[in-house]
Amino acid sequence: MDEPKKNTLKGVAAAPGISICNAYLYTKEIESVQDDFVSDVEEAKNNLRDALEKSKKELSKIFSLAVDKLGENRAAIFEAQMMILDDPVLIKNICLRIEKEKKLPEYIVDDEITKYQDLLKASHEPYMKERSHDIEDIKNRIIRNLKKKKWQSKIKDEVIVVTESITPADTVVFSRSNIKGYVTNFGGLTSHAAIVARSLNIPAVVGVHDAINKIEDNDIVIIDGFHGDVIVNPDEEQLAFYNEKIEKLQKYDSELLKIKDEPAVTLDGHKIELQGNLDLLDEIEYIIQSGAKGIGLVRTEQIFQEIDGFPDEEQQFAVYEDISEKIYPNVATIRAFDIGGDKVLPFDVKEPNPFLGWRGIRFLLDNLQLFKTQLRAMLKASSHKNISIMIPMVSSIKEVRRLKAVIDECKEELKKENIKFDKSIKVGIMIEVPSAAFMVKEYAEEVDFISVGTNDLIQYLLAVDRTNDIVSDQYQEFHPSVIRTLKYIFDECKKSKTKVSLCGEMAADILAIPLLIGLGLTSISSSPSALPYIKKVIRGIKYKEVKRIAEKCLKYKTEEEISEELRKFLQTHLIAETETIL
Numbered sequence: 237m238d239e240p241k242k243n244t245l246k247g248v249a250a251a252p253g254i255s256i257c258n259a260y261l262y263t264k265e266i267e268s269v270q271d272d273f274v275s276d277v278e279e280a281k282n283n284l285r286d287a288l289e290k291s292k293k294e295l296s297k298i299f300s301l302a303v304d305k306l307g308e309n310r311a312a313i314f315e316a317q318m319m320i321l322d323d324p325v326l327i328k329n330i331c332l333r334i335e336k337e338k339k340l341p342e343y344i345v346d347d348e349i350t351k352y353q354d355l356l357k358a359s360h361e362p363y364m365k366e367r368s369h370d371i372e373d374i375k376n377r378i379i380r381n382l383k384k385k386k387w388q389s390k391i392k393d394e395v396i397v398v399t400e401s402i403t404p405a406d407t408v409v410f411s412r413s414n415i416k417g418y419v420t421n422f423g424g425l426t427s428h429a430a431i432v433a434r435s436l437n438i439p440a441v442v443g444v445h446d447a448i449n450k451i452e453d454n455d456i457v458i459i460d461g462f463h464g465d466v467i468v469n470p471d472e473e474q475l476a477f478y479n480e481k482i483e484k485l486q487k488y489d490s491e492l493l494k495i496k497d498e499p500a501v502t503l504d505g506h507k508i509e510l511q512g513n514l515d516l517l518d519e520i521e522y523i524i525q526s527g528a529k530g531i532g533l534v535r536t537e538q539i540f541q542e543i544d545g546f547p548d549e550e551q552q553f554a555v556y557e558d559i560s561e562k563i564y565p566n567v568a569t570i571r572a573f574d575i576g577g578d579k580v581l582p583f584d585v586k587e588p589n590p591f592l593g594w595r596g597i598r599f600l601l602d603n604l605q606l607f608k609t610q611l612r613a614m615l616k617a618s619s620h621k622n623i624s625i626m627i628p629m630v631s632s633i634k635e636v637r638r639l640k641a642v643i644d645e646c647k648e649e650l651k652k653e654n655i656k657f658d659k660s661i662k663v664g665i666m667i668e669v670p671s672a673a674f675m676v677k678e679y680a681e682e683v684d685f686i687s688v689g690t691n692d693l694i695q696y697l698l699a700v701d702r703t704n705d706i707v708s709d710q711y712q713e714f715h716p717s718v719i720r721t722l723k724y725i726f727d728e729c730k731k732s733k734t735k736v737s738l739c740g741e742m743a744a745d746i747l748a749i750p751l752l753i754g755l756g757l758t759s760i761s762s763s764p765s766a767l768p769y770i771k772k773v774i775r776g777i778k779y780k781e782v783k784r785i786a787e788k789c790l791k792y793k794t795e796e797e798i799s800e801e802l803r804k805f806l807q808t809h810l811i812a813e814t815e816t817i818l
């Protein structure tokens with residue numbers, strides 16, 4: 237299909253897959269509140285107590301469902317929500333105000349919790365903004381129970397849910413039904429809706445502006461989670477096109493299953509190391525099942541995101557040891573906390589340009605106690621010799637020397653404490669900042685391995701904020717300057733015999749795979765759901781050929797020429813099924 241038709245809405249492709257189904261408009265009734273007086277203060281306070289109790293019961297039901305469906309780690313978020321219901325300061329405040337102002341409890345609950353939400357919304361951090369949605373959920377829950385309305389705890393089967401935004405509680409309730417896809421007005425790739433949809437393996441397109449006004453209940457909807465397209469009431473041609481795609485995908489999926497245990501090797505015998513990125517602990521099973529050779533990136537700041545404050549050494553050690561044992565004999569590359577930028581900082585700091593600010597290693601070196609706690613936990617978990625340490629956002633050699641000194645200090649401490657660890661543990665850095673890319677030779681001399689973080693490298697190289705949808709079309713992974721920089725990095729690492737890998741989202745784009753391999757990359761780490769597709773592509777190409785394509789692409793001056801070349805290549809050189817996901 238060339239030109240998108242008028243009934244096609246565009247959003248962010250958040251979880252892969254294609255579904256055709258009736259729309260179910262999940263409009264969460266926002267409970268209205270009246271600024272009215274109560275006649276009996278004691279009765280109002282009793283009402284409040286009952287509503288809090290009821291809300292707690294609902295949440296604990298969601299919590300146990302969440303443990304089942306999503307695992308303990310992700311379920312912890314509901315425990316945090318339940319704690320809000322038990323917050324003595326909040327409850328006392330609400331009761332005092334009911335006594336003093338003699339207003340309806342729902343009015344005061346709304347006012348008190350909204351104040352808290354406003355604080356979160358004012359934050360620059362997308363993560364904090366997302367949390368304000370979760371609080372909305374609790375507020376609505378209490379008010380609904382104050383009004384003695386019923387909880388909608390199950391929804392229709394076999395529908396595509398269209399909604400403004402999805403809270404974690406919604407997703408868990410939905411997971412009890414057979415939902416075929418999600419379309420949301422709000423949310424980006426890092427939203428809960430996206431992360432949970434990926435974990436539950438349900439196609440999702442998020443950030444479709446105004447979706448709930450453009451789609452009506454029972455409309456037939458096609459959702460294409462590969463491209464971020466939502467087609468409303470498709471015509472015959474569109475239906476035929478997507479039905480054929482679904483059929484091809486089903487065949488493709490069974491093909492993928494067949495190569496699960498086969499190596500990631502090109503037709504002419506060029507071996508590629510294929511690893512998975514770990515954002516949620518439960519994804520580890522998927523990484524193992526997909527036949528990946530270890531973990532190229534553990535985003536520790538994501539793994540511990542539900543914990544309030546920083547996890548202590550023991551908490552971290554338990555998680556890292558568990559990862560090490562599960563992935564053994566393969567390696568897990570554990571990245572030190574990459575906080576700052578779009579990831580929440582633990583302190584109340586406001587920065588004018590967080591992406592250019594106190595982020596990654598800059599933050600860690602300024603918070604040595606916290607950094608050392610993490611390093612000690614990683615070292616203690618390294619006794620099986622399958623853990624590597626990776627450091628994000630490096631932008632000077634001095635930082636690398638300092639961080640190595642801190643690691644040595646931790647090793648000395650552990651030696652004195654008679655604690656076992658891998659004495660020759662590998663230490664690597666991420667190349668995400670252009671200045672580091674152009675001095676990669678010097679960095680390579682300092683460390684054991686390099687991992688290219690294209691998500692950040694592209695944003696810094698092209699001066700395009702990776703989270704800003706106004707300029708998202710300028711965020712181009714095939715911009716000529718990006719691929720020339722990658723070529724430079726791979727060549728320099730090869731010359732200095734330093735292992736180089738790539739763990740940005742570019743690795744999950746099958747269009748990029750022939751190019752990256754042709755440019756000389758031999759190790760790839762991607763989000764687990766993309767791993768089977770990547771392996772399929774690798775096994776369908778010849779190194780000799782992709783090298784030639786890469787050379788051609790290096791000469792182009794525009795992004796369009798490069799992506800067109802790659803599209804053509806994949807269409808003509810790979811089995812027809814690949815077209816489905818292109």
Ligand code: PEP
Nearest residue numbers: 689690691692739740741
């Ligand atoms: C990257 O920048 O490419 C990367 C993998 O790190 P993150 O997406 O966590 O910033």
Ligand code: MG
Nearest residue numbers: 668689691692
């Ligand atoms: Mg990064």
